[in-house]
Amino acid sequence: MSATTAPAWTKPQQQANWLVRLFDWKPFLAFACLLPAAGLLLVFLTYPLGLGIWLAFTDTTIGRSGYWVGLENFQYLLEDPLWWNAVFYSVFYTGIATIGKFALGLWLALLLNNHLPFKSLLRAIILLPWIVPTVLSAIAFWWIYDPQFSIISFLLVDKLGILDNYIDFLGSAWPARFSLIAANIWRGIPFVAISLLAGLQTISPSLYEAALLDGSTGWQRFRYITFPMLMPILAIVMTFSIIFTFTDFQLVYAITRGGPVNSTHLLATLAFQRGIPGGQLGEGAAIAVSMIPFLVFATLFSYYGLARRKWQQGEGND
Amino acid sequence: MHIIQRRAALKLGLSAAALTAFGASAQTPIQAAAVPEPNLPIESGATLRMLRPVRFVQPDEEVFRANAAKFTQKTGVQVRIDFVGWEDITQQTAVTANTGAGPDMIIGFGDAPHIYVDKLVELTDVADYLGKRYGGWLALAQRYGKKHASSSWIGLPFGATAGPTIYRKSAVTAAGFDRVPDDHAAYLDLCKKLKAANKPAGFALGNAVGDGNGFANWLVWSHGGYLVDEEGKVAINSKETLNALNYLKELYPTFLPGTLSWGDISNNRAYAASECWMTANGVSLYFSVKNDPATAAIAADSEHQLLPKGILSESPMSGLTLNAMLFKHSRYPNASKAFLQFMLEREQYDPWLNANLGYWAHPLANYDASAVWTSDPKVALFKDTMRSTFYNGYKGPLSEATGAATADYVMVQMCAAVASGQSTPEAAAREAERRARRYFRR
Numbered sequence: 001m002s003a004t005t006a007p008a009w010t011k012p013q014q015q016a017n018w019l020v021r022l023f024d025w026k027p028f029l030a031f032a033c034l035l036p037a038a039g040l041l042l043v044f045l046t047y048p049l050g051l052g053i054w055l056a057f058t059d060t061t062i063g064r065s066g067y068w069v070g071l072e073n074f075q076y077l078l079e080d081p082l083w084w085n086a087v088f089y090s091v092f093y094t095g096i097a098t099i100g101k102f103a104l105g106l107w108l109a110l111l112l113n114n115h116l117p118f119k120s121l122l123r124a125i126i127l128l129p130w131i132v133p134t135v136l137s138a139i140a141f142w143w144i145y146d147p148q149f150s151i152i153s154f155l156l157v158d159k160l161g162i163l164d165n166y167i168d169f170l171g172s173a174w175p176a177r178f179s180l181i182a183a184n185i186w187r188g189i190p191f192v193a194i195s196l197l198a199g200l201q202t203i204s205p206s207l208y209e210a211a212l213l214d215g216s217t218g219w220q221r222f223r224y225i226t227f228p229m230l231m232p233i234l235a236i237v238m239t240f241s242i243i244f245t246f247t248d249f250q251l252v253y254a255i256t257r258g259g260p261v262n263s264t265h266l267l268a269t270l271a272f273q274r275g276i277p278g279g280q281l282g283e284g285a286a287i288a289v290s291m292i293p294f295l296v297f298a299t300l301f302s303y304y305g306l307a308r309r310k311w312q313q314g315e316g317n318d
Numbered sequence: 319m320h321i322i323q324r325r326a327a328l329k330l331g332l333s334a335a336a337l338t339a340f341g342a343s344a345q346t347p348i349q350a351a352a353v354p355e356p357n358l359p360i361e362s363g364a365t366l367r368m369l370r371p372v373r374f375v376q377p378d379e380e381v382f383r384a385n386a387a388k389f390t391q392k393t394g395v396q397v398r399i400d401f402v403g404w405e406d407i408t409q410q411t412a413v414t415a416n417t418g419a420g421p422d423m424i425i426g427f428g429d430a431p432h433i434y435v436d437k438l439v440e441l442t443d444v445a446d447y448l449g450k451r452y453g454g455w456l457a458l459a460q461r462y463g464k465k466h467a468s469s470s471w472i473g474l475p476f477g478a479t480a481g482p483t484i485y486r487k488s489a490v491t492a493a494g495f496d497r498v499p500d501d502h503a504a505y506l507d508l509c510k511k512l513k514a515a516n517k518p519a520g521f522a523l524g525n526a527v528g529d530g531n532g533f534a535n536w537l538v539w540s541h542g543g544y545l546v547d548e549e550g551k552v553a554i555n556s557k558e559t560l561n562a563l564n565y566l567k568e569l570y571p572t573f574l575p576g577t578l579s580w581g582d583i584s585n586n587r588a589y590a591a592s593e594c595w596m597t598a599n600g601v602s603l604y605f606s607v608k609n610d611p612a613t614a615a616i617a618a619d620s621e622h623q624l625l626p627k628g629i630l631s632e633s634p635m636s637g638l639t640l641n642a643m644l645f646k647h648s649r650y651p652n653a654s655k656a657f658l659q660f661m662l663e664r665e666q667y668d669p670w671l672n673a674n675l676g677y678w679a680h681p682l683a684n685y686d687a688s689a690v691w692t693s694d695p696k697v698a699l700f701k702d703t704m705r706s707t708f709y710n711g712y713k714g715p716l717s718e719a720t721g722a723a724t725a726d727y728v729m730v731q732m733c734a735a736v737a738s739g740q741s742t743p744e745a746a747a748r749e750a751e752r753r754a755r756r757y758f759r760r
Contacts, residue, residue, distance in 0.1 A: 061718060062412045064436065076756065081749070147576020148588050170579035172738060257525040260578040261734045276409050277725040279433060279718060280757075281416075 055285035062279040073286035082262050083287065086270040090294070093181055093266060094246045100185040101241060102234075105192025110226075112193065113200045123194070130190035138254035141183040145169035145255065170256055173263035180264055183251055188244070192237060199233035200226065239302040243295060267291045347687045348664040353450045356443040356655070364650035365396040366657055369410060370425035371640070372401040374602040377673035385666040392660075395653050404582065405527060408725055414645065422648035423658065427527075428462050428639040428710055429721030431473035435465065438472050439644040439651050444659045445471035452664070452682035456704040459681035462639045466715035474658050477671070477678030478637030480703040481532040483623045484589070484603055485596035486616070489517040498596070500627045502540070502565055509572035512595055519596035520573045520588060522580035523734040525727050528638050529582050531710060532598055534729040535636055538562045539708060540628025545729060545754060546714030552758050554732070555751035563736045563743035570737040578738055592616065598625060600638075601676045601700055622699045636708045640678065679703035719757040728753045 022028055056073055060066030077083040112123060129137060144151055146169075153166040170176045207225050216224075249268040252258065258265035258273060265273070267287055275284020373379040379401060386397040400421070402410055407426055414420035415434040424430070431438055445463060449455045455463060459475040483498050490498060493511035509519045522529035538544065543558035570577075574594050576584075586603045588594035590613050597603075601622075608617035624633035644654045660666060662682070671680055672690045676697035680688065681704050691701040711720025723729070732750035735741040741749065 061722075062416050062433070064718075146587075147579060147584075148574075148591065148593050166575065168575045168579075171576045172578065173740070176579070256579065257581070259525045259734070260523075261731055261738055261740055263740075273726065276412050277722075278757075279412065279722045279725070 052285050053289055055282055056289040057286075058282045060281040060285075062276070062281055066282050069282070073283050074290070076283070077286060077290060082265065082270065083290070085262060086265040086267050086287070087290075087294075089177060089264060090246055090266045090268075090291075092177070093184070093248070094242055094298070097181050097184045097188065097245050098238065098242055100181070101188040101192050101245075102238065104185065105189045106196055108189060108193040109196035109200055110222075112197050123197070126193060127190045129187050130194075134187065134250040135254050137187055138183070138251045141179075141186075141251075142255045145179050147171055171260060173260065176256055176260055176264050180252055180255060183255065184245060184248060187251065188241060192241060195233060195237045196230060199230045203229045235302055235305075239299055242298045242302060246295060246298065247291065267294075346664050346668045347689065348668050349453065349684045349687065350451050350664055351453075353447055356447050356659070358443075358652040358656045358659075360393055360395060360653045360656055361650045364653035365398070366423065366648075366650060366654055367398045367400070367421040368423040368425065368657075369400050369402050369407065369414075369421045371404050371407050371427070374600070374677055375605060375673070375675055377675075378670070378677070381670045381673040382661075385661055385670060386657075388666065389657055389660050393653070393656065395650075395657070397657060408527075418645075418647040420647075421645075422650060422654045423642060423644050425476055425640050425642045428641055429716055429724065431462075431641055431643040432465070432716040433718045433721040434643065434645075435472055437646055439646055439648070439655075441471045441474050441644060441655065441658070442469070444655050445474060448474075448659065448662050448682060453684040454682070456681055456683060457707050458637050458639060458704040458709060461707075461709050462641050462716070463681075466717070473641040473643050474662065475681040475704070476640040476642055476662070477674070477680060478639040478703045479528075479600040479602075479677055479679065480635050480637045480700065480706070481529060481598040481600050481625075482633075482635060482699060483596065483598050483625055484620055485519075485623070486517070486619050487621050488619050489515065489595040490621075492517075497621075498623050498626065502626070502628055505626050506565070506569055506572070509569060509596075513572040517595040518572060518574040520577050520580070520585055520594040521597055522582070522585055523570075523578045523730065523737055524580045524584070525730065526580060526582040526584075527725075529580070529585060529599065530727060530730040531724055532636070532638075534733045535708070535710065535712070536598070536625045536634055537566055537733060538729060539634035539712065540626060540630060541565065542629050544713050545711060545723065546720070546758060548713055550714040550717065550719070550758060552751055552754045554729075554754055555747045559732075559747045559750075560743050563733070563746060566733055566736055567743070578734055590616065601697055604696060605675055605677075620696070622696055624699065632707070634708050635706055636710055636712070637679065637703045637706055639681075639704075639709075676700045714758075717758075719754075723754055723757045726753070726757070728757070 016024075023032070055066075057068060057070060058066035059069045059072070108126065112119070112126065116122060143149065147166060150167065150169065152169075153163075156163045157166055168175065169179045203226065207229070208221055211221050211225060246266075247268050248266060249272065252264055252266050252269050253272070256264045258269050262270075267290065271284045271287035271291075273284075274280050274287060278284070370382075373382075383399060386399055390396055407424070408430070410420075411424050411426045411430050411434065414424060415437045418437070441463075445455070455475070458478055463471045463473045463475050465472050485498055489512055490496075490508065492515060493508055495504075495508050499505050499508060512519050521533040523533065524530055538554075538559055541558045541562035543554065543556050543562055545552070545554050547553045574588065585594060585597040585599055586606060589597055589599070589603055590607050590610070604617060604620055604622065607613040607620065625635045627633050642658055644651060644658070648654050661670075664685075667680070668685065668688055671678065671685060671688050672693075674690070675693070676690055677700075679700050679702070680686070686701060691698050709716070710724045711717070714720060728750050732746045735746040735749070736743050
């Protein structure tokens with residue numbers, strides 16, 4: 001076989017116009033495709049966030065633009081017992097409510113994962129508390145917790161005669177705090193339960209079969225199969241849940257308005273109370289900004305603490 | 319003969335002039351002086367939007383809308399009126415003022431025009447006209463309508479509602495009193511006896527715009543205390559306030575349970591259910607029990623009385639005032655002014671006043687003659703609501719800060735902290751002072 005001696009074929013040089021070349025240039029294309037999303041984020045996320053942070057360093061009130069006051073707002077908050085009280089209750093509220101929601105939500109998910117009659121109908125009903133607008137359920141709870149006309153007091157005192165006096169749910173600090181947490185848990189369970197149910201259904205039944213052949217108990221199957229396999233989705237759901245709970249506003253504002261005597265103010269309701277009815281936009285913004293470190297910490301915790309396991313990323317044993 | 323005729327003619331002319339001037343017209347007993355109207359050429363193509371607090375009695379809304387429709391008929395200007403919940407009106411006013419967009423006019427509460435004064439159109443021409451025409455603005459109306467220490471009007475008060483004591487005659491009589499006593503010691507004694515008879519009194523100590531501030535203000539004022547002095551310096555941490563808070567420590571245990579979480583509506587419900595036998599409220603409570611056959615007996619047994627005077631010579635009771643304001647961002651300021659003026663003229667205002675059954679008391683002196691004040695003897699008390707010299711933020715100038723301190727419940731929470739046992743009176747007064755200082759720092 002002789003080597004071919006034909007001259008190498010060359011592509012006719014076609015000069016594409018500059019627009020085509022520009023769009024063929026990968027960095028530009030990526031930039032152009034990102035632009036709409038980035039624009040939306042800038043306008044609707046970065047700008048309000050930036051404005052909020054800027055306001056926190058001014059003494060703006062409603063009706064008057066403010067002057068730069070540096071850290072004055074934050075210094076005031078640090079010596080403001082109401083702010084400390086709101087920090088405490090926000091953390092407490094988030095902590096207890098999250099534990100409650102996940103304990104009950106996981107339990108509910110496990111129950112729903114069994115074969116039940118009317119499975120889909122049941123799952124739809126479970127979602128109801130989550131679907132109902134928060135303010136509506138808040139008003140329902142407001143009635144349930146009413147000092148004079150509570151259905152719970154009515155049942156316990158007038159119908160069953162277990163108690164002698166009506167329960168004063170919202171009249172003093174601790175009962176009010178726990179009442180709100182109960183309302184939040186009731187509202188949050190469906191989200192957790194349905195999300196975890198979705199996670200449960202991705203777990204391969206063959207794992208359970210293998211475990212059964214090995215003679216495992218129910219608790220062992222939960223502890224060594226269900227729970228680890230659920231971990232990734234648990235981490236995501238928990239991150240969301242913590243953020244939603246920490247920034248909760250409607251339930252508290254509709255039921256207690258932060259009372260009695262400010263004992264149930266969350267940072268979000270306190271920020272609103274100071275910023276809008278109180279008119280101190282700068283101070284309200286400072287309170288809102290003071291939530292950011294907590295949120296960042298909570299997000300990092302649930303993300304790194306729960307999700308970054310080696311085996312989840314395919315790197316062998318844990 | 320000639321002379322007599324001329325005199326007769328003169329008399330006739332005079333009485334005709336008097337008739338037009340003080341026209342005692344058939345529909346309304348309200349006197350009105352003939353005063354030239356301010357010149358307000360309505361902009362062409364004007365349409366108006368107004369926000370106002372939601373009604374308490376149904377005819378309020380009906381008559382208000384009918385009056386607005388009359389204005390549309392007369393001028394061709396469409397007016398859209400939105401009724402907003404009481405607790406939302408503050409926020410909506412804030413947003414409107416801050417964004418410079420939204421309704422042309424808002425009827426807000428008392429201090430609002432003083433908070434947003436930079437964003438408002440002055441209403442002095444309309445106010446002066448109405449004042450001259452209807453015998454002058456009453457004390458509370460002047461306080462809320464005019465900028466501090468000036469004669470320029472930034473708000474047009476539409477009426478005020480006060481929350482006097484409403485009590486069950488039978489319970490107070492059974493406790494051995496013929497009326498609610500004015501001095502603190504006897505008042506406490508009455509409350510104790512009511513509690514002992516299981517017919518307790520109750521006053522809102524929760525974050526309630528009207529009732530909560532009403533009670534907290536009464537408590538402090540009737541002991542001679544006040545939030546700020548005449549110059550606007552914070553003066554809440556005083557001996558008088560401590561007296562008031564120490565008094566509250568004894569008074570609070572006589573209330574029915576739960577008042578710390580009471581909102582504006584809670585005492586109405588408790589009173590109508592005969593759980594609470596003495597409270598302070600606007601006339602709405604009386605009518606709601608009167609109009610429901612199930613509770614009509616409660617209304618028959620109810621009496622109104624001004625809040626106890628305490629150590630003062632006048633009952634320290636501020637009125638929650640409807641205060642109309644006109645925003646600079648309105649494209650039709652003349653039409654808006656004409657509308658506000660139209661609504662306060664006797665042909666419109668008197669029917670509206672009557673429709674409210676006494677819930678709102680008039681800001682202009684001549685409306686004293688309105689039929690509403692003789693319609694039910696139990697309501698007559700409310701006629702003088704706007705003659706009060708007490709107001710939220712007494713006795714400083716109304717400002718952004720007084721409004722903010724009221725909206726942030728500084729006084730209410732001071733009282734609630736003591737009532738709940740969370741703070742000592744000294745600590746609560748110091749805390750109120752600290753919070754008030756922050757608001758009054760400029």
